[in-house]
Amino acid sequence: MTRRPLSHRSAAARALAAAALAVVGLLPLAGAPAQAAPPVSATPARGDDDHDFPRHELSPQLSAKLDKAVREAMKQLNLPGLQVGVWLPGKGSYVRAFGVADKKTGERMTDDMKIRIGSVTKTFTATALLELVDGGRVHLDDPVAKYVKGVPNGRNITLRHLLEMRSGLFPYSEDADFVKALLSNPQRAFTPQELLAYGYKHSNTSAPGTKFQYSNSNYVLLGLVVEKMTGKSLRDVVEHRILRPSHLDGTLFPKGAEFPRPHAHGYTNQTLSGKVADSTHWNPSWAWAAGAMISDLHDLKHWAKDLATGTLLSPATQKQRLKVLPTGITGASYGLGIFDVNGWIGHNGSLPGYENLTLYLPEQKATVIALLNTDILYKGGEPSTVVGRAITSVVTPKHVYTLSPAK
Template sequence: MRRTPSRRLFAASLLVASILAPMMAIPATADHAVVADRFDKDKTPPDGLGRKLTARLDKAVEKVRRQAGIPGVVVGLWMPGKGSYVRATGLADTDTGEPMTTREFVRIGSETKTFTVTALLKLVDDGRIGLDDPISAYVDGVPNGDRITLRHLAEMRSGLYPYSEDPDFDHDLLSDPDRYFSPEELLEYGYRHKNTFAPGKKFEYSNSNLILLGLVIEKVTGHRLADVIERRVLRPAHLRHTLFPEGSEFPEPHPRGYTNQTLSGEVADSTDWDPSWAWAAGAMISNLHDLHRWAKIVATGELISPRLQAERLKTLPTGHPGTTYGLGIFKSDGWIGHNGSIPGYETVTVYLPSKKATLVVMINTDITVGEQEPSTLVARAITEIVTPKNVYSRPLPPS
């Protein structure tokens, strides 16, 4: 979920090149061969869904990639009892022509929220915090903090102004994308504005909510958020290729990321921008293998109690048809999970309980097409073919 800088900066996390050198975006009509790949330990054949269906998916993914001008796409679709579809197409680097592969690490943006909220819910299961505790019990200075609960924050129903919507924040970030932002600095951008509504009255996607939840986790545990997520979430989930970076570090291999979220509006390489500005809302990195595992874990509640998972899945209306939001998780026409969008990268990681199916999409651009996120276009094209009764179609939130 995101908006543009001055017109579109909104989502989860960033990373980037030391120089914002304007580049030409890959032409929408560029012709690049589909690269079929798979993980060394993945025993499922890439063409497990059969030749005809695989050919339809190849054609659909490549069509969207070209029309949306996406440099590179990675798709993983797993449908128990039917097979799987694992593909990479296009380029990881438009300068060198290096092809995209399924082994890439990517910035997962707002999918970080699923990890942060899972860490929070584990503290609830431990009896160390309560979902209906006011944020004022943990963090001072929050506007209306005595009425805003941890549940409101996780459900995006707090009414706190999104710090990433502040014009000064946009300018400060894009003027120096290598800059480190502390959580407190981020919140101050939002606190300059009045709350937009009373707690619980409606839905408004706001990264301010997750920054506060990250601070709660740190205060209660006495440890850094990254360490808590590593110990309480990543290790139990056996996610060995997922991390919460301390700075702009980025494991290899990874694709270059391309964005037009710049002061000039020109396309730039955002690969190494510092993600601190998104912190608990979107700074994490992962790959296809781990996101495949994580989709089911989040949707089925493997790491938390059944009681709390039931709470998590009580999703509420967002004002966007077909999409509801719960405790750091959304439902889109039956698919459960989250997406991520940051300058240079977008992801979708969702699970469909009715078919026990998992879909993961990773791309190396966040440049919208007709106000549509390119990752949504890819996910929609795939689900229209394989689950026509459950089409993923999360709309772009209003800026």
């Protein structure tokens, strides 16, 4: 989920918490519909479970309501482009692309364009770790010091604490020197050890297990644990043990700044000057296990279900994953690399230029995916949250995706 350090007001200082919990109150949608690209709704076959995602369109009445809500949200947020997918078993599907993928050329957004998915990456890193739990290679209550040396208070911080965001480790992405280093050279490649060193300069913020605090440091450490226990790169583990079994052919963990086409350009004001920049080819190594991956609308549709239902995990481990705890943010609880927001299970993601929601509602077996090509805040809040509320207010009014500011 996406939280930026809101105590800092400059664009640079509030930058780069790469998908922690959104701490934004939601505002009523208003204004005339934004001009949109012609909708594209064809969905390619992805596997034998497509019967759970009906291909026929939602009713014209419901589709019209969604069109209006989405366009109003786009106008309110001044979004360049947006992809939306909604799948409601028994009612149909809604797949649309709106606006532009490239503001310079005017290229229209389409529903097959890839984006950088930010902290939805955490769901893959957590799954890789939990597969090791299933294999008996690690245990949730092992101290991280058993696997990685030099972690402040690492003998008392467990893998479970890291997964739950309750380690007390300072988030490296909130360190001022890190922010300056990244924004001075967005093409720079960082190592996991370099990232962690920025956080280790600071004292831990709380005792392990006592307080929820979103920290990318937690997931960089989990990535290192996966690598140590498999003897392989995290990229290879995710590719062979998650992406292939889940048939996510359009998803990848990049080595550097590569970005397969077709992709949407991303726009951010997380720059040293505060001016809007095209961040499409910024190197996401600074987010690594916490936020570096790339995907598309149709892959995330399938991943949302696999993630929420535990397709790749044992029932016992999935049960552990879904034990969510309070976050201090009204309506939101967090488990082992997964959230529950008013019944919606999944994660959100944000990094400079991109945001997304990957959501599954077990009660109705419904799926909502939203992909944005900007992360520019709206009145201090994440634009993906406003889009999520607009969509779910129409399709699941008893389960509205909404996040309120932390107390």
